Amino acid sequence: MALMTYAQAAVAALDDAMSANDRVIVLGEDVGRGGIFAQYAGLAQKFGPDRIVDTPISEAAIMGAGVGMALAGMRPVIELRVTDFAMCAMDEIVNQAAKNRYMFGGQGTVPVVVRMPMGIWDASAAQHSQSLENWFVHLPGVVVVAPSTPQDNYSLLKAALVCDDPVIFLEHKTLWASSGEVDTSLDIELGKAEVVRTGEHLTLVTWSRQRQVCQQAIEELANQGIDVELIDLKSLWPWDKEAVLQSCRKTGRLLVVHESVQVGGFGAEIVSTVVERLPCQARRLGAPRIPVGYASELEALARVTSQQIVDYVQRMLAQHTDQVPTS
């Protein structure tokens, strides 16, 4: 075990993977200097500019070249700086990387890890703050991962680096400096959730930075005698349906919390999956459908807070169980 930040955990995972396999290389803007969040710190010194490749500001080419490299036998890590800039490479992600294997009948695979930091970044406004995980979950051909802790970032990045599919790897922009113990011998399987806390009254399902926000809410609720189970999905495609269903069978109540916009989001998918199979009171809580504003008063409106979660859970518990839909 070693104490690491979320960023250091990613560096450690890359260092291990690049040492073990010389086909793993990194493509991206400013990666030679360690990346804008230090998530590549020291790697250029160790592996050289041929493997930590500084690129022009050309997102379409970075992503497209990653596809070509993968088809030619490499395992590129593609750095897109922030999720918002993935828009400049959307054809390459959607039409080229995700569909290649299917469209060409399995003649080639595209084992790329596409790192695109997600979420609200303080005072960075609408074009540096999006959470678009549901866009990618909707896309056949990709794996979608959203780690919330240094341990997850280490273990899931290592798992992504040996995966033969394109992996959309969504680190959160405000988690880089968060720290925690990391066990480098711990493997976490893509698609496996973690039951962070067991509880009897309600199941909270979340991922990425909202895990920490949910934990604050759970402490407050515990003080009120409300015992909440917390599940961190970690992988959004595939996602651990069984872990969620098992918890909901026990608690009979589900609240999904995500930082992305509430409507048309992945929370709705989880709610649907559960209510199609179980009698369960199920709700989702996300951001209002507004771009993230710059002024702190506007930015605050786009955040899901622990107080909102507390209020939501209290309201759900106050509802009579006869109103629970059955199926």
Add this chain to the structure above:
Amino acid sequence: MVRIRAFEDAAEDASQGGVAVYGQATSGRAKVRGPLHLSTGQEAVAAGVCAHLTANDYITSTHRGHGHTLAKGADMTRMMCELFGKAHGFNGGRGGSMHIADFSVGMLGANGVVGAGMPIAVGAAHAQKIQGRPDITACFFGDGAINRGPFLESLNWAQVYRLPVLFVCEDNQWSATTATSAMSAGAGAAARARSMDIEAVEVDGNDVLAVYRAAQELVNSVRKGDGPKLLHTRTYRVKGHVSVDKAAYRNPSEVEQALARCPIKKARALYLTMPGARADVLDQIEADAQAEIEAALAYADACDPPDPETAYTHIQTVGAGQWH
């Protein structure tokens, strides 16, 4: 060239009535369904360039990719099966004409998005360089692609890293149903490449010997490690944008002039001026191509369609089939 022409003519015939675009109805008779983008009249570019490539070299292609695929060495029968949507097709019926590919001969795929093959080619060439291979990548793209961002991004990338890639502009003068000249500022692909200090050669794309010689020099230079080069071939799209597009928006005299410059006719005439030339050799080439395409059509016709269950395979490994 003759094999490509035979393939295009047969594919066009098999597609008749099968595309509901430009206001036309489908009849359901078509054996080749959906949009079919023909390279009739452009055969000299594919043949002249691919003659210098081995199966270890890569190519990426456009939505008009049959010629490149055949010239790179792909099996005609499996290509026709793919166009017919049959199980024996290169992609198991998942790709059709627009996504024709044969990775086993280094043909990394036709592409339904204009210019999208360019960064993929650059990445393949970058991998070849890193891996220390003696191989190169040839990247075919159309004249319309030079107005998309990936064109600029790819040329810049290739030049910055001095990659072993030959960009081949197959300039057929038409961007879908609009003349490219009306939509592109400046003198085209070669001029834009030169602005990045990439050596560019312009050649008559209907003269197969001219393409062959120019490509030979450029391929040798790229293979030697001289960095990326660009070959700008000027040819003509004889057919419409897709097979059912009669291209009524064009001046008929423009097409007549192009037909008079048919690359196959030109090559035939040129060959016959050479000492010792024998017309029967050419006739035999055409007869062989006809026999090959007839066999390919018959096989594709008789071949089974894909099992619908195969729709759930080759999507991804992790999480594949989870919600089948």
